[in-house]
Amino acid sequence: MFKKLSFSPVVIAVLLSLALIFWLFSGDNYSAKADAPAEQQLPVIELSRxxxxxxxxxxxQAKQIAQGQVLPWRTVSIKSQQAGTVEALLKQQGDTVKQGDKLLRLSDESRTALLAQAQANLKLRKSELESARTLGKSKFLSATELTRLESEMAKAEAELQTARLAVIQTEPVAPFNGVVDRRHIEVGDLIQTGTELMQLVQIDQLKVTAQIPQQHISALKLGQNVTLRLLEGRELSGTLSFISYAADTATRSFYIEVTVANPDLLRIAGGSATVEVQLAPVxxxxxxxxxxxxxxxxxxxxxxxxxxxxxxxxxxxxxxxxxxxxxxxxxxxxxxxxxxxxxxxxxxxxxxxxxxxx
Missing domain, CATH: 2.40.420.20 (conserved putative lor/sdh protein from methanococcus maripaludis s2 fold)
Structure with missing residues (x-):
């Protein structure tokens, strides 16, 4: 009654393959739903070693170093204030002098005689004025004449001062203690007013100048100790004695001066030196x-x-x-x-x- 079904071996193989594939996919899907996903690992950041x-x-001990110039404490060029002939040289080059010492002598050129004449003239004017004042009290002399005589008296006094100064200036003197560093004249030279005679320097105390950059000037204070190193290797000690209040417009640096004692009269003035200012320790x-x-x-x-x-x-x-x-x-x-x-x-x-x- 029923008809028996029959399948070829090829159909049976295809059906079995489809069933196997279905079973495999269903198992993976179930496993994915049942198992939780693994925790993600963050990358490890390694620190630099x-x-x-x-x-x-x-x-x-902080220092401010600069290159400086060593100078005499004072220097002056002695010039003639009168014309004349050099009669005598009272001081020679290298001689030590005291303030007020006579350096040389010029010819008189009648200056002493003019001084004597001025003195006599002043004496005369004084006598005339005294007599006039006596007459003036007695009303025998006018006020105008009295004024004229007072003017003559003042003129005579001025002429005396000029004559006395002219005599003094024939023997120039040292304005301060020092050393005759140069002599520019010889005995017998005829000189005029303004002729350079000698150069006088004071070196028992020296002055060292230097320039400090503007960025370092705030660290300097007056009175700070300073070490000076000469080119020959010798060291001297000094004190910071001056700091300028305004910088040089060209270099933007500040001018300073250092005072250095030189009791041995070392011949270092005019040379250069390294300046080391001792600052506060830091x-x-x-x-x-x-x-x-x-x-x-x-x-x-x-x-x-x-x-x-x-x-x-x-x-x-x-x-x-x-x-x-x-x-x-x-x-x-x-x-x-x-x-x-x-x-x-x-x-x-x-x-x-x-x-x-x-």
Whole structure:
């Protein structure tokens, strides 16, 4: 009654394959729904490693160094105030003189005679004036005549002063204690008013001048100790005695003067010297110049690691530098200075210091 169904082997194989594929996909879907997704792992950020060393600040005797000129404390050119012939040289080159010592003598040229005449004339005018005043009291002399005689008296006094000064000026004197450094005349020379006779210098005390850049002038104070180093290697001590109130408009530097005692009369005036002004001690670190770098703003400084293991850039000022190192100010009293790797980190970066626990 029923007809028996029959399938070919090919159809049976296709059906079995479809059933197997369905079973496989249904199993994967169930597994995906039953198993929770694995937790995602965040990427590990590795900190930069640097090398650093601890440095403690030390008292540093700061100095301001400049090139200076050594000058006599005072110098003057003695010039003739009268014309005449040189009759005698009372002081020679190199002689030490005291204030008021006569240096030379000029010919008289009738100046003494003119002085005597002026004295006699003044004596006469005085006598005339005294007689006139007596007559004036008796109403025998007019007021006008009395005034004329007083004028003549004043004129005679002035002529006497001029004649006396002319005689004095034939023997020029030293205006201060010093040394005759140069002599420009010889005995027998005929000179005129204004002729240069001698040059006198005072060198028992010296004056050293220098120029200080405007950025360093605030560190200078009157009375500070100064060390002078001469080219020959000799050292002298002095005191800062003057600081100009206005900078040179061309160089933007300030003029200073240093007072130096020279009791041995050393022949150093006119030479040059290195001026070292002793400033107040400051706390500073001695580091290698290779540790200095510039930040993005162009400031010179040093990179250190703080307590939070972060990089901090400190601007510094170089106090002095040589082949062995540099003294800088501006760092904390105790600082962990980066010695290797500073070029690969920036301010604010967290770092690992080699040898330290992370």
């Amino acid at each position: 640097v090398e650093a060393r601890w440095s403690d600040a030390e008292p540093y 706390q500073a670190h001695r580091i290698s110049p290779a540790l200095l770098s510039l930040d993005t703003s162009g400031h010179l400084g040093v990179s250190v690691v703080d307590e939070q293991q972060q990089v901090v850039f400190y601007p510094v000022a170089i106090l002095s530098a040589d082949n062995d190192g540099a003294w800088v100010s501006g760092l904390p009293q105790r600082a962990q200075i980066i010695t290797q790797g500073a070029g690969f980190v920036r301010a604010g970066d967290k770092v690992l210091v080699a040898g330290a626990k992370p």
